Amino acid sequence: MIKNISISIVIFFLFVNCNQSDANNKKKETGNISSAELDIQFTRLSLDSSFIENYIQKHQISADAAKKIRDFYSNRDFQYAWFTEDGLAEHTLAFWNLHEQYVNLGQDSSLFDQDLHKRMTDLLEDEIASPSPEYISETEVLLTEHFFDFSRYAYTGKIDPEKMQWHIPRRKIDAVKLLDSLTKTKGSIENWEPVNESYTLLQNQLTRLYDIEKAGNWKNIKAGEKTVIRKGDSAAVVADIKNNFYLAGDFNSTDRSPKYTAELYNAVIEFQRRHGLEEDGVIGPAVMREIDVPIEKRIEQVLINMERMRWLQMNKEGKRIVVNVPEYRVHIYNNEKEVFDMAIVVGKAATKTVIFSDEVKHVVFAPYWNIPRSIIRNEILPAMRKNSNYLARNNMEQTGYSNGLPVIRQKPGPNNALGRVKFLFPNRYSIYLHDTPAKTLFKRTKRTFSHGCIRVEKPLELAAFLLQESPQWDRQKISTAMQSTREKWVNLDKPVPVYITYFTSWVDKNGKLNFREDIYGHDDRLAKRLFQHENH
Numbered sequence: 001m002i003k004n005i006s007i008s009i010v011i012f013f014l015f016v017n018c019n020q021s022d023a024n025n026k027k028k029e030t031g032n033i034s035s036a037e038l039d040i041q042f043t044r045l046s047l048d049s050s051f052i053e054n055y056i057q058k059h060q061i062s063a064d065a066a067k068k069i070r071d072f073y074s075n076r077d078f079q080y081a082w083f084t085e086d087g088l089a090e091h092t093l094a095f096w097n098l099h100e101q102y103v104n105l106g107q108d109s110s111l112f113d114q115d116l117h118k119r120m121t122d123l124l125e126d127e128i129a130s131p132s133p134e135y136i137s138e139t140e141v142l143l144t145e146h147f148f149d150f151s152r153y154a155y156t157g158k159i160d161p162e163k164m165q166w167h168i169p170r171r172k173i174d175a176v177k178l179l180d181s182l183t184k185t186k187g188s189i190e191n192w193e194p195v196n197e198s199y200t201l202l203q204n205q206l207t208r209l210y211d212i213e214k215a216g217n218w219k220n221i222k223a224g225e226k227t228v229i230r231k232g233d234s235a236a237v238v239a240d241i242k243n244n245f246y247l248a249g250d251f252n253s254t255d256r257s258p259k260y261t262a263e264l265y266n267a268v269i270e271f272q273r274r275h276g277l278e279e280d281g282v283i284g285p286a287v288m289r290e291i292d293v294p295i296e297k298r299i300e301q302v303l304i305n306m307e308r309m310r311w312l313q314m315n316k317e318g319k320r321i322v323v324n325v326p327e328y329r330v331h332i333y334n335n336e337k338e339v340f341d342m343a344i345v346v347g348k349a350a351t352k353t354v355i356f357s358d359e360v361k362h363v364v365f366a367p368y369w370n371i372p373r374s375i376i377r378n379e380i381l382p383a384m385r386k387n388s389n390y391l392a393r394n395n396m397e398q399t400g401y402s403n404g405l406p407v408i409r410q411k412p413g414p415n416n417a418l419g420r421v422k423f424l425f426p427n428r429y430s431i432y433l434h435d436t437p438a439k440t441l442f443k444r445t446k447r448t449f450s451h452g453c454i455r456v457e458k459p460l461e462l463a464a465f466l467l468q469e470s471p472q473w474d475r476q477k478i479s480t481a482m483q484s485t486r487e488k489w490v491n492l493d494k495p496v497p498v499y500i501t502y503f504t505s506w507v508d509k510n511g512k513l514n515f516r517e518d519i520y521g522h523d524d525r526l527a528k529r530l531f532q533h534e535n536h
Helices: 003-029 049-058 063-075 090-105 114-124 133-156 175-184 197-215 237-248 262-274 285-291 295-311 373-386 439-443 459-466 475-482 522-530
Strands: 319-324 329-334 337-347 355-365 396-402 405-410 421-424 448-450 454-456 488-501 505-507 513-515
Touching: 049 063, 049 133, 063 133, 063 175, 090 114, 090 133, 090 175, 090 197, 114 133, 133 175, 133 295, 197 295, 197 505, 237 262, 262 285, 262 513, 295 505, 295 513, 295 522, 319 459, 337 439, 337 448, 337 459, 355 459, 355 475, 373 405, 421 459, 448 454, 459 475
Parallel strands: 319 488
Antiparallel strands: 319 329, 329 337, 337 454, 355 421, 355 488, 396 405, 505 513
């Protein structure tokens, strides 16, 4: 592959083989090599274990990273991973391309190692006449150390999600096993990467956005908040809108006239759908706010959500419920298939819906609403002082006192704030899914009205999905139980995972890139951490 490297490695092999052969033969004779190790594609090149220890000491490697390096080479009998007798291994080149893509696409220099980068550039471009055995050994272990850093950032995320108010368990990977699997991979490593499909789709869209930015054809449009353009109207800004819609994939025509045509109308509807706006075909203030977002900001938004996707590890076997707060929708899955989805209402900015995961364990028909202390203090008590009949008028009752406050609950009925059914996954945030009597709110495009809990548009369908393994709970019986005035708890035979997530950008099932408003400011906070290296 690379002539000079090959010659040096052959010489190096002759040098180290004598030193290592006795030790390796002794190890093999004692039977200490596992069956998993025998599957490794060994080269005839070995490292001396003392070299690894000297490397760890010289570079002051952390205890965790040092253990990974020792475990990795011990598992493969100290055989080289990145070099063969012919030079750099095929998977080494594939990994380096992947690494360079991550650094460039992610706008992240934190993984740029100047020493390693120079070594790889020199080796790939054949800049070194005859690399010494020590140079090759140093590069071998340096690549391994760097891989462990790379895999942590690229596959579990750069930022600690707990610090970003994301309380879903972070994805975990075994970096040693991952590197071992890379050394066994033949050909393309696209399917080797431990990432979900959603991440890959978003990464592909990021590449497309970079291409648009690089071409310089994107128009920065500032038409003003009062702009209202309807089908048949003409306005100078329409030409630039057509240009950007064409680049975004919403508009397929080469027409760049200032007239709002029927073809542009269809593009506006698609644009509104992708941005979660009312699909009325009017280029009004809401549409203009989204059009005004520069391409650079859209790239950042995609990068922010790719970071979140690195955090997320989701079991795709069996049933699961996935809430996306900024989308105002919940998606219901059975294995890999999305069974249905529905609109939801989430918490207001002052009472945010918490981002976390749990398991739905109970379906409660005709539920009481045990009113939280904060609502009693801030809303119920002032209303009771104004109207002594407030509790009776709202079908509420006081059941006692606790720490100086009355304990109040709302009885089952048509006006109960939880509607006719709730879905419980007991958690410290007191958040759950439930029905609501306020059905008209589901027609709004922005649905932040709750105190933190999540109101669902189709409660009967959700109950039927959760109870479909219980033959006694057919849709008719579920409907009857919902209309009852007596609370009834049903325990699920098998709890169903629920993930309350926060994605403001993703690729939908039609392959379209979606964006949503950062309703809780989580994007802004993550951006300050994720892109802080740009300020240095």
